[in-house]
Amino acid sequence: MIAVLAGGVGAAKFLRGLTNAGLDEEIVAIVNTGDDWTQYGLKICPDLDTITYTLADLVNPKTGWGVRDETYRSRETLLSLGDDPWFTLGDRDIGLHMYRTKLLAEGANLTQVTAKISQKLDLSVTLLPMTNDEVGTKVLVQIPSTDNEGDQLVELDFQEYFVRYSHQPRVIRVRYQGIEVARPTMEVEQALLNARRIVIAPSNPILSIGPILALGGVGDQLRQRAANGDVVAISPIIAGEAVKGPLAQILDSLMTQHDARIVAELYREVTSQFVVDTADVALVDSINDMGLTALTTQTLMTDLDSAVKLARFAVTVP
Amino acid sequence: MIAVLAGGVGAAKFLRGLTNAGLDEEIVAIVNTGDDWTQYGLKICPDLDTITYTLADLVNPKTGWGVRDETYRSRETLLSLGDDPWFTLGDRDIGLHMYRTKLLAEGANLTQVTAKISQKLDLSVTLLPMTNDEVGTKVLVQIPSTDNEGDQLVELDFQEYFVRYSHQPRVIRVRYQGIEVARPTMEVEQALLNARRIVIAPSNPILSIGPILALGGVGDQLRQRAANGDVVAISPIIAGEAVKGPLAQILDSLMTQHDARIVAELYREVTSQFVVDTADVALVDSINDMGLTALTTQTLMTDLDSAVKLARFAVTVP
Numbered sequence: 001m002i003a004v005l006a007g008g009v010g011a012a013k014f015l016r017g018l019t020n021a022g023l024d025e026e027i028v029a030i031v032n033t034g035d036d037w038t039q040y041g042l043k044i045c046p047d048l049d050t051i052t053y054t055l056a057d058l059v060n061p062k063t064g065w066g067v068r069d070e071t072y073r074s075r076e077t078l079l080s081l082g083d084d085p086w087f088t089l090g091d092r093d094i095g096l097h098m099y100r101t102k103l104l105a106e107g108a109n110l111t112q113v114t115a116k117i118s119q120k121l122d123l124s125v126t127l128l129p130m131t132n133d134e135v136g137t138k139v140l141v142q143i144p145s146t147d148n149e150g151d152q153l154v155e156l157d158f159q160e161y162f163v164r165y166s167h168q169p170r171v172i173r174v175r176y177q178g179i180e181v182a183r184p185t186m187e188v189e190q191a192l193l194n195a196r197r198i199v200i201a202p203s204n205p206i207l208s209i210g211p212i213l214a215l216g217g218v219g220d221q222l223r224q225r226a227a228n229g230d231v232v233a234i235s236p237i238i239a240g241e242a243v244k245g246p247l248a249q250i251l252d253s254l255m256t257q258h259d260a261r262i263v264a265e266l267y268r269e270v271t272s273q274f275v276v277d278t279a280d281v282a283l284v285d286s287i288n289d290m291g292l293t294a295l296t297t298q299t300l301m302t303d304l305d306s307a308v309k310l311a312r313f314a315v316t317v318p
Numbered sequence: 319m320i321a322v323l324a325g326g327v328g329a330a331k332f333l334r335g336l337t338n339a340g341l342d343e344e345i346v347a348i349v350n351t352g353d354d355w356t357q358y359g360l361k362i363c364p365d366l367d368t369i370t371y372t373l374a375d376l377v378n379p380k381t382g383w384g385v386r387d388e389t390y391r392s393r394e395t396l397l398s399l400g401d402d403p404w405f406t407l408g409d410r411d412i413g414l415h416m417y418r419t420k421l422l423a424e425g426a427n428l429t430q431v432t433a434k435i436s437q438k439l440d441l442s443v444t445l446l447p448m449t450n451d452e453v454g455t456k457v458l459v460q461i462p463s464t465d466n467e468g469d470q471l472v473e474l475d476f477q478e479y480f481v482r483y484s485h486q487p488r489v490i491r492v493r494y495q496g497i498e499v500a501r502p503t504m505e506v507e508q509a510l511l512n513a514r515r516i517v518i519a520p521s522n523p524i525l526s527i528g529p530i531l532a533l534g535g536v537g538d539q540l541r542q543r544a545a546n547g548d549v550v551a552i553s554p555i556i557a558g559e560a561v562k563g564p565l566a567q568i569l570d571s572l573m574t575q576h577d578a579r580i581v582a583e584l585y586r587e588v589t590s591q592f593v594v595d596t597a598d599v600a601l602v603d604s605i606n607d608m609g610l611t612a613l614t615t616q617t618l619m620t621d622l623d624s625a626v627k628l629a630r631f632a633v634t635v636p
Binding site for chain 2: 038039040041042043070071073074075076077078080081082083090091092093094095096097098099101102105116117120121
């Protein structure tokens with residue numbers, strides 16, 4: 001079994017590569033749920049959804065998230081009623097949120113609901129939400145004042161920061177609300193125990209992987225597996241640039257360094273091997289100096305073929 | 319001011335007639351919320367919605383409820399996930415439920431949400447939910463056994479009875495869950511106090527008007543207004559036939575009589591005048607014998623013109 005710690009679009013592409021890599025092993029994705037939230041009464045799980053749609057070949061190829069051939073009739077109603085639907089939901093996508101919300105209201109947990117959806121869409125990856133408890137990624141940001149009264153500090157839900165404010169405001173702090181009491185599921189603990197290899201996908205280390213690592217017990221499990229050389233992490237930064245999403249702004253705000261070394265630093269204790277892009281070969285020595293084994297390969301997933309190659313690399317290096 | 323006690327399709331048609339009757343008076347509809355429920359996480363108010371869509375000229379003309387030019391993309395997703403979406407929601411309609419659910423979650427009450435929607439859709443009727451509290455119309459039915467073990471008694475939500483079971487099962491009892499603690503809104507009490515005339519629309523007396531009359535204080539207010547001759551009720555039964563919906567089955571199950579007299583009997587204390595169709599002129603004497611004043615006119619609303627005529631009749635008879 002291969003276990004993958006996964007966030008959104010980058011992880012989805014990696015998992016698609018992994019399922020097409022010709023492996024004869026179960027693939028389990030442990031998925032961040034810190035971005036989950038309830039909007040318009042509907043329970044929305046952005047990372048689970050992006051991976052689900054990608055693996056089911058339903059994803060909108062232009063955005064990397066959401067559903068292809070989507071319509072926005074319900075959104076048109078919201079607009080006509082004067083709502084500001086900055087979090088765009090398509091009609092097909094809404095059906096999935098309605099289904100999930102209904103099953104949760106009937107008493108199923110998120111792991112069970114996700115299994116039902118995965119089964120019905122015939123996914124070849126076992127998707128495991130990191131927890132069935134509520135964890136909310138909160139981003140404290142500095143918003144420039146419009147009336148010369150100085151900047152305002154506001155704590156936003158991740159999606160507000162990410163979508164409504166286009167991840168532009170300066171980030172002061174990120175915290176995972178509820179993380180102290182949230183527990184990883186039994187299925188997650190089992191996967192971390194039994195996987196032959198654990199891969200940390202090229203996802204945002206603070207917003208996507210951070211909540212998973214912060215869940216009680218998961219960090220310790222990872223440290224043990226890393227000590228045996230069983231964990232491989234892939235840098236989401238290539239030549240100093242974040243491939244996608246708000247990582248660049250987050251690093252700008254919170255970190256002094258911008259290149260893959262900062263991610264290696266964050267993962268130092270939970271992985272033994274750290275994959276950087278061939279463009280970052282110059283960083284290998286300093287990553288090795290951190291006590292990690294730096295590996296280089298092409299990490300940019302521009303198509304299925306490059307995703308397959310990266311996935312094979314991550315699960316076959318010794 | 320004219321106040322109308324209103325249920326679903328029949329009341330919507332009547333209100334559309336009233337707004338086109340050339341009156342220079344405010345029109346207030348006090349709308350049943352006993353059928354309201356939460357499905358797929360969305361707060362749905364069937365009677366308010368039917369009236370809203372009818373008055374906004376958005377209603378599906380074929381059904382008399384739902385939105386015209388509707389699509390069902392979210393429903394297709396539900397089907398693809400193996401859900402049984404027997405309560406069909408169209409994509410445009412869902413947008414309204416999402417908006418309502420969001421505002422309620424933000425702390426608005428149903429009266430405020432309804433006012434916002436009405437204003438945005440430029441309705442010429444003030445729509446007042448009968449209460450901001452939860453009332454649930456529950457229908458105890460007898461469902462024939464499939465395994466020869468005898469019939470089963472099951473209590474259903476109204477919409478389950480009405481839609482899922484196509485109002486076919488024999489009804490044993492109807493109750494309004496929560497009615498003991500629910501209160502009419504201040505706006506409803508004011509409307510019942512100040513209206514020049516109160517009309518009980520041609521709606522289902524047990525499922526639509528019943529919950530309104532059972533709300534604490536409303537029955538008493540109506541009795542007082544009726545004693546002064548200010549209330550007019552319109553029969554939803556013509557020549558022994560219910561015009562629409564489950565009334566026929568309900569009467570079959572619960573009542574010994576099938577004609578308009580049974581409705582007159584139910585409204586005996588809360589109205590002084592009872593309008594029956596010209597087809598029911600033979601019932602006038604027995605209705606008068608109940609202590610009511612029976613009036614006859616054409617009550618079937620086949621188009622806007624007939625609805626306008628009925629509305630004018632109801633608000634102008636002395």
